[in-house]
Amino acid sequence: MRVMVFVAQSIDGYIAKKDGDIQWLNELSEKAAGEDQGFESIMELSDYLIMGRKSFEKVLSFDFWPYEGQKVIVLSKSLKELPETIKETTEIYAGDIENLYERLKNEGCQALYIDGAQTIQSFLDKNLVTDMTITTVLILLGEGISLFGWMSESKEVDHEYTKAFPSGMVQTKYRLS
Numbered sequence: 001m002r003v004m005v006f007v008a009q010s011i012d013g014y015i016a017k018k019d020g021d022i023q024w025l026n027e028l029s030e031k032a033a034g035e036d037q038g039f040e041s042i043m044e045l046s047d048y049l050i051m052g053r054k055s056f057e058k059v060l061s062f063d064f065w066p067y068e069g070q071k072v073i074v075l076s077k078s079l080k081e082l083p084e085t086i087k088e089t090t091e092i093y094a095g096d097i098e099n100l101y102e103r104l105k106n107e108g109c110q111a112l113y114i115d116g117a118q119t120i121q122s123f124l125d126k127n128l129v130t131d132m133t134i135t136t137v138l139i140l141l142g143e144g145i146s147l148f149g150w151m152s153e154s155k156e157v158d159h160e161y162t163k164a165f166p167s168g169m170v171q172t173k174y175r176l177s
Contacts, residue, residue, distance in 0.1 A: 001104070002111040005120050005132040006042045007147060008169075014144030015117055020058055028137050032167035037135055043070060046113035048104060050123075053079050055116030073100070075119055101128055121149045127176075132157070135171040 008025055009015050016022050043049070049067055051059075053076035059066065065086060072090040074082075079092050093100055104112065114123050123129050134147070157174040164170050 001101070001109055002045075002130045003101070003123060003128045004042060004046070004111060004113050005115075005123075005129055005134070006039065006113060007115065007120065007133075008135045008137050009147045010137055010139045010141040010144070012140050012142065013147055014141045015147050016058075016145040017141060018144050020054060020145065022058065024139055024141070025137060028139060028167075028169075032165060032169055035165045035167055035169075037165065037169070037171060038133065042113055042133070043067075045111050047071065047109040047111055048073055049113045049115060050075065050100075050119060051114075052076070052116040052119040055119070075100075075122075097122055097128070098126055101126075117145050117147060117149065120147065121151070124148075124155060124176075125151055127155075129176050131160075131173065131175050133171060133173045135169050138168045 007015060008029075010024075017024070048071045050073045053074060056072075056074045056076070056079070060083065067086075067089075070089065072086070073093050074090065075093055075097070077094045082090050082092065101112075114120055114129065120129070156177050158177070160173040160175055162170060162172045
């Protein structure tokens with residue numbers, strides 16, 4: 001089963017400001033309007049989007065639910081209830097991610113899309129990530145929430161491609177061994 005990371009980061013490796021703010025990303029993404037950076041393809045390919053509670057709460061603050069029709073799993077030990085409008089396609093999972101991976105694999109899932117720094121780091125630490133697509137946005141934040149954090153061991157990756165977009169954003173895809 002493929003476990004895919006598809007994420008944007010600042011040049012200095014942050015996916016959000018310290019307080020979780022991503023307004024900078026929204027503003028810079030407007031410059032990339034019309035560029036196909038592959039998000040829709042990832043969503044179509046994925047059986048589930050798996051994200052952590054903090055990412056979920058950030059998405060809930062948007063004026064719309066961007067994952068309409070997509071099955072979503074929110075990793076959280078503290079979240080107990082979901083908004084009524086997304087209950088049919090979203091579930092809360094509080095267990096071990098390796099057990100979740102095995103459950104989804106046994107259910108016939110072919111691909112998972114993983115989002116959120118802690119979630120990505122947890123799946124990487126368990127050697128479950130198969131490929132990562134990282135789009136670097138033209139901004140230096142100086143500090144914030146790092147895409148990568150502590151790992152119990154180093155990970156070797158293979159470079160698949162790097163693509164530059166007219167907006168100046170640069171996307172690199174990696175395969176993990």
